Amino acid sequence: xxxDTDHGLEITGDVAxxxxxxxxxxxxxFGCTSITVLTTIAIFAVLFDNTWGFFFDATFSQWVRTSVLxxxxxxxxxxxxxxxxxxxxxxxxxxADDPRYGIPTLLAGTLLITVGAAFLAxxxxxxxxxxxxEYASVRTRKYLKPTLEILAGVPTIVYGFFAVSFVxxxxxxxxxxxxxxxxxxxxxxxAMVVVGVMTIPMVMSISEDAMNAVPDELRNGAYALxxxxxxxxxNVVLPASISGVFASYILAVSRAIGxxxxxxxxxxATANFTGNPLAEVQTMTAYMVTSARSTALVGSxxxxxxxxxxxxxxxxxxxxxxxxxxxxRRYREVYQ
Amino acid sequence: xSLDTGSDLLSDVDLTWVKRKxxxxxxxxxxxxxxxxAMLALLIFDILIETAYGVLILGIDVGTFLTSGASRTWExxxxxxxxxxxxxxxxxxxxxxxxLGVSTATYLEEYAPxxxxxxxxxxxxxxxxxxxxxxxxxxxxxxxxxxxxxxEILLAGALALSLLVVPIVIVASQEALRAVPDGMRNGSLxxxxxxxxxxxxxxxxxxxxxxxxxTILALARAIGxxxxxxxxGAVLEARSTPDxxxxxxxxxxxxxxxxxxxxxxxxxxxxLAILVLLIILVGMYGLAFFVRNHYETRV
Numbered sequence: 010x011x012x013d014t015d016h017g018l019e020i021t022g023d024v025a026x027x028x029x030x031x032x033x034x035x036x037x038x039f040g041c042t043s044i045t046v047l048t049t050i051a052i053f054a055v056l057f058d059n060t061w062g063f064f065f066d067a068t069f070s071q072w073v074r075t076s077v078l079x080x081x082x083x084x085x086x087x088x089x090x091x092x093x094x095x096x097x098x099x100x101x102x103x104x105a106d107d108p109r110y111g112i113p114t115l116l117a118g119t120l121l122i123t124v125g126a127a128f129l130a131x132x133x134x135x136x137x138x139x140x141x142x143e144y145a146s147v148r149t150r151k152y153l154k155p156t157l158e159i160l161a162g163v164p165t166i167v168y169g170f171f172a173v174s175f176v177x178x179x180x181x182x183x184x185x186x187x188x189x190x191x192x193x194x195x196x197x198x199x200a201m202v203v204v205g206v207m208t209i210p211m212v213m214s215i216s217e218d219a220m221n222a223v224p225d226e227l228r229n230g231a232y233a234l235x236x237x238x239x240x241x242x243x244n245v246v247l248p249a250s251i252s253g254v255f256a257s258y259i260l261a262v263s264r265a266i267g268x269x270x271x272x273x274x275x276x277x278a279t280a281n282f283t284g285n286p287l288a289e290v291q292t293m294t295a296y297m298v299t300s301a302r303s304t305a306l307v308g309s310x311x312x313x314x315x316x317x318x319x320x321x322x323x324x325x326x327x328x329x330x331x332x333x334x335x336x337x338r339r340y341r342e343v344y345q
Numbered sequence: 346x347s348l349d350t351g352s353d354l355l356s357d358v359d360l361t362w363v364k365r366k367x368x369x370x371x372x373x374x375x376x377x378x379x380x381x382x383a384m385l386a387l388l389i390f391d392i393l394i395e396t397a398y399g400v401l402i403l404g405i406d407v408g409t410f411l412t413s414g415a416s417r418t419w420e421x422x423x424x425x426x427x428x429x430x431x432x433x434x435x436x437x438x439x440x441x442x443x444x445l446g447v448s449t450a451t452y453l454e455e456y457a458p459x460x461x462x463x464x465x466x467x468x469x470x471x472x473x474x475x476x477x478x479x480x481x482x483x484x485x486x487x488x489x490x491x492x493x494x495x496x497e498i499l500l501a502g503a504l505a506l507s508l509l510v511v512p513i514v515i516v517a518s519q520e521a522l523r524a525v526p527d528g529m530r531n532g533s534l535x536x537x538x539x540x541x542x543x544x545x546x547x548x549x550x551x552x553x554x555x556x557x558x559x560t561i562l563a564l565a566r567a568i569g570x571x572x573x574x575x576x577x578g579a580v581l582e583a584r585s586t587p588d589x590x591x592x593x594x595x596x597x598x599x600x601x602x603x604x605x606x607x608x609x610x611x612x613x614x615x616x617l618a619i620l621v622l623l624i625i626l627v628g629m630y631g632l633a634f635f636v637r638n639h640y641e642t643r644v
Contacts, residue, residue: 024537027539027541027542028539030539030541031539031540031541031542034541035452035456035540035541037448038448038449038451038452038456039452039456041444041445041448041449041452042448042449042452042453042457042466044445044449045445045449045466045469045470045473045511045512045515046465046466046469048473048484048508048511049469049472049473049476051484051488052476052480052481052483052484055483055484055487055488055492056480056483056487058487059487132377133377133380133381134377135377136373136374136377136378137374137377137378137380137381139374140374140375140377140378141378143374144371144374144375145378153378153382155634156381156382156385157381158630159385159630160381160382160384160385162562162565162566162569162626162630163385163388163569163623163626164568164569164570164571164597164622164626165569165571166569166571166597166600166601166604166619167388167392167569167600167619167622167623168388169601169604170392170600170604170612170615170616170619171387171388171391171392173604174391174395174612174616175387175388175391179391206381206384209380209381210381213378213381237363237366237367238367238370238371239366239367239370242370242374260475263475264475266477267475267476267477267478267479267480268477269477269478269479269571269572270571270572270597270601273601274601274604274605294477294479294572297479297482297483297572297576298479298572298575298576301482301486301575301576301578307491315483315486315576316483316487319479319480319483322477322479322480323476323477323480326475326476326477327472327476329475330471330472330475331472333475334468334471334472
């Protein structure tokens with residue numbers, strides 16, 4: 010901390026000038042703050058505008074400019090029907106004769122990987138958090154917590170590479186061969202594993218924070234009654250911190266839904282409406298990345314489809330974030 | 346009542362099963378906690394093996410790799426333009442996200458009235474932190490690349506990354522500002538300093554280590570981001586050195602491209618590039634921990 014207080018604190022005499030500057034700076038800072046709100050609005054507006062252009066033959070802003078403002082409201086020609094978009098189980102935008110746009114296909118891919126990842130991250134993360142908060146010595150915590158931070162800081166593209174170069178060929182393939190099953194280079198299972206691994210630190214650290222907030226009086230009360238450590242962990246600490254633990258699950262699921270590079274590399278680029286974890290699937294995010302790569306022409310239906318899928322993704326994660334917010338506020342245990 | 350009765354009572358209780366269950370539970374929790382560590386170890390092991398195979402057996406020349414651009418043949422392919430691209434991206438992201446993040450945090454902590462609007466702004470920040478990174482890529486694609494007709498340039502990618510990491514900088518800065526005790530503010534205000542003079546002369550200097558640590562961690566996140574850059578239109582085969590107004594590639598997009606090539610030698614190039622990226626990341630984390638431990642003063 011600097012004790013050099015004469016710098017910048019000199020009162021130069023004209024107090025009114027200083028106060029005017031203070032107000033100017035306040036306005037500038039408020040301007041910066043409003044950019045964060047503007048970002049949210051802009052994301053939604055861009056996605057909505059172009060999604061309109063996906064379903065109809067003009068984006069929303071083009072349509073408003075040409076038809077509504079000139080007051081000759083023209084009927085819109087629909088390119089993709091809502092029924093097809095919401096119910097078709099085929100997603101093949103680049104098919105030459107019969108392109109189909111059924112988002113359930115991509116949703117199924119996202120859902121499959123998210124559920125699989127949750128099955129790994131939730132039990133392992135919760136158990137790990139219990140270990141950190143109830144069992145670990147100060148020394149273990151000192152080393153384990155930074156390691157978790159590193160695990161959370163590994164770029165997702167690295168996890169993707171890990172999936173195709175290690176998880177599939179070295180871990181999963183030999184294991185599945187025992188059961189007479191085979192998997193290809195790209196499969197949903199390896200994506201589940203790596204997405205699960207990358208969300209474990211999130212579940213662990215947020216759950217552990219919630220468990221640490223449980224006051225020791227509750228633990229000591231149970232110990233005084235002769236409860237074992239197992240019993241204290243499972244019957245006192247876990248129930249008392251359940252809102253925070255649950256919030257960590259929602260955040261992890263939301264993260265898994267939005268996860269992009271690891272699933273693109275691991276799960277592949279073939280849209281499949283399937284629940285088979287050994288198959289190659291395409292998630293919403295993976296579709297966006299692989300299509301953007303083939304430099305879709307601006308205004309083409311492929312270009313607009315990126316935004317339609319993006320809007321669906323944005324709305325799903327928005328709901329997850331709102332639920333998380335609600336759970337945290339509604340079920341927060343306050344110990345004071 | 347005699348004490349003997351008590352020990353008789355206890356001798357009836359068989360704790361063997363309870364103790365076994367206790368031990369099993371302990372082992373289970375311990376393995377869960379170590380699972381992540383084991384995966385991290387496997388990941389690093391895998392990258393090292395793939396790199397070693399590439400360098401020692403295939404004969405990838407590290408010198409060529411670090412000094413040349415992308416190429417059709419793996420023997421001549423290198424990472425230099427991608428590294429320069431990443432440095433530019435991080436540099437621009439640093440400037441944009443630092444100014445935007447610290448200003449916002451300062452407003453929210455030092456100026457903002459505790460009212461509905463402020464609560465809404467803060468709720469929005471939590472939400473922004475949860476928006477998938479591809480969405481920021483789509484935002485930059487729709488607004489900067491095609492809306493403002495910037496084209497698929499490095500600056501558009503940096504803008505996407507800045508907006509993506511700004512919530513991280515804001516939250517870290519808010520925490521750092523909150524940790525400055527009110528006594529220091531009041532002391533300064535009592536000498537007749539205006540609010541801004543207090544913030545600039547007293548509050549920010551004292552909160553700076555926390556702010557810097559948060560910013561470095563945000564940049565560490567930005568340097569590994571791939572999806573927004575691909576959405577913006579990053580060149581996957583980065584051949585020439587970029588500047589802020591040219592087409593660009595970055596380390597993660599290069600890794601993505603190589604990892605997808607059918608020729609397996611490129612996968613070893615990808616592993617080598619990952620190693621370079623991880624070394625840079627370790628450096629950034631080390632710097633962040635150093636700043637946190639050496640400059641952060643407990644008041």
